[in-house]
Amino acid sequence: MLLEINNLHKSYGNGVNRVEILKGISFDVKKGEFVVLLGPSGSGKSTLLNIIGGIDTPDEGYISIDGHKTGDMKDKALTAYRRDHLGYIFQMYNLIPNLTVKENIEVGAYLSKNPLELDELIDTLGLTEHKNKLPNQLSGGQQQRTAIGRAIIKNPDVLLCDEPTGALDYNTSKEILKLIEDVNQKYGNTVIMVTHNDAIKNMSDRVIKLKDGSIRKNYINDNKISAAELEW
Ligand SMILES: Nc1ncnc2c1ncn2[C@@H]1O[C@H](COP(=O)(O)OP(=O)(O)OP(=O)(O)O)[C@@H](O)[C@H]1O
Ligand SMILES: [Mg+2]
Numbered sequence: 001m002l003l004e005i006n007n008l009h010k011s012y013g014n015g016v017n018r019v020e021i022l023k024g025i026s027f028d029v030k031k032g033e034f035v036v037l038l039g040p041s042g043s044g045k046s047t048l049l050n051i052i053g054g055i056d057t058p059d060e061g062y063i064s065i066d067g068h069k070t071g072d073m074k075d076k077a078l079t080a081y082r083r084d085h086l087g088y089i090f091q092m093y094n095l096i097p098n099l100t101v102k103e104n105i106e107v108g109a110y111l112s113k114n115p116l117e118l119d120e121l122i123d124t125l126g127l128t129e130h131k132n133k134l135p136n137q138l139s140g141g142q143q144q145r146t147a148i149g150r151a152i153i154k155n156p157d158v159l160l161c162d163e164p165t166g167a168l169d170y171n172t173s174k175e176i177l178k179l180i181e182d183v184n185q186k187y188g189n190t191v192i193m194v195t196h197n198d199a200i201k202n203m204s205d206r207v208i209k210l211k212d213g214s215i216r217k218n219y220i221n222d223n224k225i226s227a228a229e230l231e232w
Contacts, residue, residue: 001028001029001030002029002030002031002033002065002066002157002158002190003028003029003052003063003064003065003158003190004028004063004064004065005025005026005027005028005029005052005061005063006026006061006062006063006064007024007025007026007060007061007062008022008024008025008026008048008051008058008060008061008062008063009022009023009024009025009058009059009060009061010022010044010047010051010056010058010059011059020213021044021047021213022044022047022048022051022058022213023212023213023214024061024214025044025048025061025210025213025214025215026061026215027208027215027218029158029190029192029206030190031157031188031190032184032188032189032190033190033191033205033206034181034184034190034191034193034203034204034205034206035190035191035192035193035204035205035206035207035208036193036195036200036201036203036204036206036207036208037049037192037193037194037195037208037210038195038196038198038200038201038207038208038209038210039196039209039210039211040196040211041196043210043211043212043213044210044212044213045162045194045210046162046194048210049160049162049192049194051063052158052160052192053082053086053088053160054070054078054081054082054086057071058071065081065085065157065158066157068081083111083112083154084112084113084154084156085156085157085158086156086157086158086159086160087108087151087152087154087156087158087159087160087189088151088159088160088161088162089144089147089148089151089159089160089161089162089164089180090147090162090163090164091162091163091164091166091167092167093135093140093143093144093146093147094147095135095143095146095147095150096135097134097135097136098134099134099135100131100132100133100134101122101127101130101131101132101133101134101135101138101142101146101149102118102122102131102132104135104146104147104149104150105118105121105122105125105146105149105150105153106118106153107150108149108150108151108152108153108154109153109154112153112154112155114154114155115153115154115155116152116153116154116155116187118153121149121152121153122149124179124182124183124186125145125146125148125149125179126145126179127142127145127146127149130142139172140167140168140169140172141168141172141175141176144164144165144167144168144172144176145176145179148164148176148179148180148183152183152187152189155187155189156189157189157190158189158190158191158192159180159183159184159189159190159191159192160192161180161191161192161193161194162194163194163195163196164176164180164193165177165195165197166195166196170232174227174228174230177200177203177227177230178226178227178228180193180227181203181226181227197232198232199230199231199232200230200232201221202221202223202224202225202229202230203224203225203226203227203230204221204224205220205221205224206218206219206220206221207219207221
């Protein structure tokens with residue numbers, strides 16, 4: 001098992017304002033698995049992803065990656081865990097405005113031990129003819145492809161995606177989903193993707209549904225289809 005998520009609890013606020021956001025979340029993720037995490041707004045999806053990503057910490061429970069509990073790690077080890085094992089793709093692309101496409105992607109390889117070959121990755125991303133442009137010269141889809149490149153260049157074990165198509169139109173969304181699918185298949189990275197969009201579960205290996213901070217469903221998708229076949 002690559003990732004073990006065990007009995008995570010998380011609350012925000014103090015005293016009477018304290019609200020429990022995650023109420024004992026447990027699930028396992030296998031290496032190379034494509035997991036889609038579904039749930040309504042406010043159900044705790046981003047909170048969960050941030051805890052898996054080591055950006056936030058749980059009040060109770062643990063995450064273990066390859067048998068190492070992240071909660072046992074000191075700050076330095078946690079930074080190394082994030083750097084060596086995780087890639088993060090957000091809804092908003094967060095590119096550095098005064099760097100080109102190529103340079104923005106290169107940033108992601110910083111301190112990485114075995115980065116992917118930059119020009120080959122740019123080609124896979126379909127960005128070769130745009131590689132010397134600045135973010136404000138790109139469409140939303142091209143910006144998101146650049147952000148995917150930045151997350152993937154260090155060839156992370158786990159790619160965490162929080163609504164990666166939330167800001168994109170239908171066709172561009174499908175193109176980005178196809179790219180994440182290609183990356184998962186070509187490089188074998190494990191993917192955990194958060195979305196509101198129920199149709200996206202059809203391209204996953206495993207579906208996890210959250211509601212009010214608890215898991216309502218966790219099942220293997222036996223009828224996996226390609227991103228290109230998705231419709232909504
Ligand atoms: N730092 C914080 N402090 C206080 N409350 C927070 C904090 N972060 C999240 N919350 C609350 O936790 C709940 C879950 O938030 P979260 O962002 O995980 O939801 P989500 O499922 O990702 O929703 P969405 O689909 O809208 O992105 C929300 O009610 C939110 O207001
Ligand atoms: Mg969210």
